[in-house]
Amino acid sequence: MRIDRITLYSVPIDVGMELTRYVSSQSINPALDVLVVKIETDDGLVGWGEVSSAPPYYLPELSAGAREGIRHVSPVVLGRDPRQVAAILQDISAALRGHGNAKTALEMGLWDLAAKAHGLPLIDLWGGRVSDSLPVLAVVRIGTRDQTLAAFDRERKKGYSRFQIKVGGGEIHEDIETIRMVEEIALPHERLWYDPNRGWLVDDAIRVIKALRELSPMIENPCDTYEECRTVAQRTGVRIMLDEVLDSPRRFLEAVENQVLDVASLKTSCIGGIEATRQAMSLARILGVPVRIEDYYGSGILLAAVTHLAHTLPRNLVFGLYDYVSDDLPLVKNPFRVINGEIRLPDDCGPGLGVEVNEAILGDPVAVLGPA
Incomplete structure (x- = not known):
């Protein structure tokens, strides 16, 4: 079992949140999106992650930085056994400082994939639930x-x-x-x-x-x-x-x-x-x-x-x-x-994150990383 493809999608959003002092003081109002990460193995497992990067006047990050951060570390992810998630995460950390938005989406997808590879809900891979709700x-x-x-x-x-x-x-x-x-x-x-x-x-x-x-x-x-x-x-x-x-x-x-x-x-x-x-x-x-x-x-x-x-x-x-x-x-x-x-996490939570992504609304990929 090996990771053989990482696909990135950009889905526009309108947050519509009041950010007090930020809203009226900005001369640039950047378009916001949700970056969705799809990580696939050679035997058909899929892991999902996402991140919505904050406007750069709110946090020091850009949506483009999340995409390029994932592209940068993809060589240390592709070809790896998803069950060895700790080693993959260690190599990502060594290859990329900062870029918490890129790491949020990619690490989320890797944990989803790792739990599915073990046939477990993510909570059980992490040792089981402590709280009921x-x-x-x-x-x-x-x-x-x-x-x-x-x-x-x-x-x-x-x-x-x-x-x-x-x-x-x-x-x-x-x-x-x-x-x-x-x-x-x-x-x-x-x-x-x-x-x-x-x-x-x-x-x-x-x-x-x-x-x-x-x-x-x-x-x-x-x-x-x-x-x-x-x-x-x-x-x-x-x-x-x-x-x-x-x-x-x-x-x-x-x-x-x-x-x-x-x-x-x-x-x-x-x-x-x-x-x-x-x-x-x-x-x-x-x-x-x-x-x-x-x-x-x-x-x-x-x-x-x-x-x-x-x-x-x-x-x-x-x-x-x-x-x-x-x-x-x-x-x-x-x-x-x-x-x-x-x-509350459902008692019948499926493997990984336990949610099914609606791929029909993702649109065309903004990047496909892996073998052609």
């Missing part, structure tokens, strides 16, 4: 008090109890008013956090936090750099969820040691790929740090991958996953479903 987060759009309460009620009826609130798009006093309003709306069992998408200066963040000290809100990645977030944490003692500045497992460890990090959002592309994510997850288990496991965007392939990953952790260490499945991007015929605000 896991919470999923909802992003609540803020408006007037009545509009915001109605938005919360809609999500609560779906079973959600973990909410991300976007701030940072207006004036600082407006962010203070928004956080105070939402904290009054929140129910005792709910978990909420506020995400300015790195939009605050250190002074802004300290001003917000001091004005709301009695509420002790959790803030996600308040400032642009890790060093700025560290300053905010040291000066205020606020609970911080780090996201985009976690660019490696080493940075994760540093943030814990510096007492900056209360919760970690592990974006697979940002932190270095699937393997780097698993390394950070191991540290999270040792150090008792709750995590979100996600990426910038994607489809049912990504949702399957992060669901398998997250089920290897105890429930109390999974702060909330995100549901990427959309009717606008039906890349998967049998996506995992969120039920009552929770997601």
Whole structure:
């Protein structure tokens, strides 16, 4: 059994997400796509991976970099036994520094393929599930008090109890008013956090936090750099969820040691790929740090991958996953479903990721790597 072909597809997407300070400040609005990776063996097995590279003003990456990164390392993948996945991943790491978006898609496909080669669901190749089901987060759009309460009620009826609130798009006093309003709306069992998408200066963040000290809100990645977030944490003692500045497992460890990090959002592309994510997850288990496991965007392939990953952790260490499945991007015929605000790996999960890709919507390949 040998890997004999890697095929890349580009599927356009319209994310339509509000990124607070980024949206209004950009002179270049790049087209976004999902890069789908199909890895085939000489005896007919297929592994799938995907990545949606973030806009380069949001993360330091390009979609073209993901494609070229996979092309660059394809010689150390082609011709290999997919069951020897650890050795393949080691050679990829040696051949390519950075390029977490390329590694996310390629490593996802290789793990899917390896599990299928062993005839196992990926969760079982990784030692079996630890959690039975896991919470999923909802992003609540803020408006007037009545509009915001109605938005919360809609999500609560779906079973959600973990909410991300976007701030940072207006004036600082407006962010203070928004956080105070939402904290009054929140129910005792709910978990909420506020995400300015790195939009605050250190002074802004300290001003917000001091004005709301009695509420002790959790803030996600308040400032642009890790060093700025560290300053905010040291000066205020606020609970911080780090996201985009976690660019490696080493940075994760540093943030814990510096007492900056209360919760970690592990974006697979940002932190270095699937393997780097698993390394950070191991540290999270040792150090008792709750995590979100996600990426910038994607489809049912990504949702399957992060669901398998997250089920290897105890429930109390999974702060909330995100549901990427959309009717606008039906890349998967049998996506995992969120039920009552929770997601669960099916008991009858098939081999590998356990999802079937809808190849009819992939279009023509953008690259075919392997023997002609």
